[in-house]
Amino acid sequence: MGAPSFKECIAADVSSVFLNRLEFADTHTVNGKKMVVLVDDNELLERDKAKLGSHADGVYKRRGLIYVAQKDFGKRPAIKSVLTLDGLAFRVMDCTAEAGILAIELEAAKT
Numbered sequence: 339m340g341a342p343s344f345k346e347c348i349a350a351d352v353s354s355v356f357l358n359r360l361e362f363a364d365t366h367t368v369n370g371k372k373m374v375v376l377v378d379d380n381e382l383l384e385r386d387k388a389k390l391g392s393h394a395d396g397v398y399k400r401r402g403l404i405y406v407a408q409k410d411f412g413k414r415p416a417i418k419s420v421l422t423l424d425g426l427a428f429r430v431m432d433c434t435a436e437a438g439i440l441a442i443e444l445e446a447a448k449t
Contacts, residue, residue, distance in 0.1 A: 357407055357439070367424050368406065375423075376405040402428065402444045411440055 357363045357374045366375040379402070404423065408414075415421055415430045421444060422428070428444035435441075 357405065363405075366404075367422075368404075368411065369422055371410075373406055373410040378403045378405065400428075400446045401431075404442050404444065406440050406442065408435055408438050408440050414440060415442060 357376055363374045363376040365372055366377075367373075368375060402423070414433050414435055417430055417432065419430050420427055421430050421442065423444065426446065428446045430442060431445045432443040433440060
């Protein structure tokens, strides 16, 4: 058997490096299923800088950005669909997939 391909190496890195529970990620319940999730609040700050002035007065929006392994999560969620994270309901605002990882931007509106 030959050496693993580049894609196989990247797939192995998803769990062992990027979504490593000993480093940054934790186990959370997403849509009723336990999986390893990395919650990234800093990236949202960077994204907000690009969207200055995109909020509504009098409305507080709880937001979050999570990264999950696509093999654990399954099919990409539709924009505006509901996703539950640890029992809290969020709306999916954006979802991108790269190298076996889904980056899902979440929002829950509270008045």
